[in-house]
Amino acid sequence: MNIKKHIPNLITLINLFCGCVAVVYISQANYEMAFYMVCLGIFFDFFDGFFARLFKVSSPLGLQLDSLADMVTSGVAPGYVMYNMFVNGGHQLGTSPLIPFLGFIITLGSCYRLANFNIDTRQTDSFIGLPTPANALFIISLQVVLDMYADSSFFILELLTNQWVLLIITLFSAYILNAEIPLFALKIKKFNVKDNALQIVFLLISVVLVLLLHYIAIPLIIFFYVLLSIINNLFLKK
Numbered sequence: 001m002n003i004k005k006h007i008p009n010l011i012t013l014i015n016l017f018c019g020c021v022a023v024v025y026i027s028q029a030n031y032e033m034a035f036y037m038v039c040l041g042i043f044f045d046f047f048d049g050f051f052a053r054l055f056k057v058s059s060p061l062g063l064q065l066d067s068l069a070d071m072v073t074s075g076v077a078p079g080y081v082m083y084n085m086f087v088n089g090g091h092q093l094g095t096s097p098l099i100p101f102l103g104f105i106i107t108l109g110s111c112y113r114l115a116n117f118n119i120d121t122r123q124t125d126s127f128i129g130l131p132t133p134a135n136a137l138f139i140i141s142l143q144v145v146l147d148m149y150a151d152s153s154f155f156i157l158e159l160l161t162n163q164w165v166l167l168i169i170t171l172f173s174a175y176i177l178n179a180e181i182p183l184f185a186l187k188i189k190k191f192n193v194k195d196n197a198l199q200i201v202f203l204l205i206s207v208v209l210v211l212l213l214h215y216i217a218i219p220l221i222i223f224f225y226v227l228l229s230i231i232n233n234l235f236l237k238k
Contacts, residue, residue, distance in 0.1 A: 008052040019073030041073035074132035078139035079107030109174030141218035183229040
């Protein structure tokens with residue numbers, strides 16, 4: 001029995017477990033712990049592919065299992081968070097009990113992206129559209145920021161409790177997941193500065209932002225990632 005071939009799949013299942021726990025925390029309105037569990041799931045999501053390549057045991061099963069796990073951790077979890085943000089926000093879109101379910105448009109967009117990613121041969125060394133883990137961190141971090149500054153007069157709070165703003169964020173999230181916008185990959189394959197200058201700059205700025213701004217840095221980092229990719233596509237590649 002080749003134990004090595006099962007290690008990446010086991011790591012993928014741990015990612016799925018983290019996603020399930022995150023959903024439970026979301027149901028309990030413990031968004032900070034949900035955020036940590038999604039982060040942990042993303043951590044394992046990175047290493048299942050790493051060990052599959054290391055042990056040379058990549059398989060179609062692993063590919064499908066990875067997407068199914070991501071569907072919970074990076075698809076259901078952020079959609080559920082946005083659902084609750086609609087529930088706890090105002091009533092700008094009306095008082096219909098169906099309105100909060102618009103948050104699950106994020107889950108639908110994530111599902112479509114994950115299915116498309118499995119058959120898109122272009123996404124080997126870079127991404128096309130925002131990866132679902134990045135989108136999940138973006139959405140969940142908004143609720144964490146909302147909780148942290150609930151007793152302050154921070155102007156962002158008014159935006160994040162306005163259902164029209166939440167709808168725009170939801171629709172943009174589903175769009176950017178599947179947009180035909182090339183985004184650079186963060187995986188470092190060659191260990192030299194020249195080939196990884198963009199990734200190094202991004203990671204250094206991200207660390208500085210996290211140290212200075214904590215949770216507020218997360219949505220800013222995701223926005224910066226997309227912006228830097230667009231700049232790279234327009235100018236740096238040329």
